[in-house]
């Protein structure tokens with residue numbers, strides 16, 4: 640049985656190949672690339688990552704009272720933006 644995964648950005652459902660899994664470790668949200676970390680995970684489309692951060696979606700995804708540390712996710716976004724910039728040039 641596969642659990643239904645839905646993106647915390649757009650709320651649409653998708654398979655494990657479309658969605659990236661994130662877990663909360665010591666108050667910090669990190670990518671769970673092998674998708675095996677235990678505990679509560681949140682799923683997001685790569686394109687919805689910014690939306691999820693802007694909406695503070697991680698707060699409710701992990702049932703927290705305040706926004707967790709998303710530094711790693713923001714770094715990931717910056718890397719992606721740099722890559723896009725390079726393609727444009």
Ligand SMILES: [Zn+2]
Pocket residue numbers: 646647648649650651683684686687
């Ligand atoms: Zn999405």
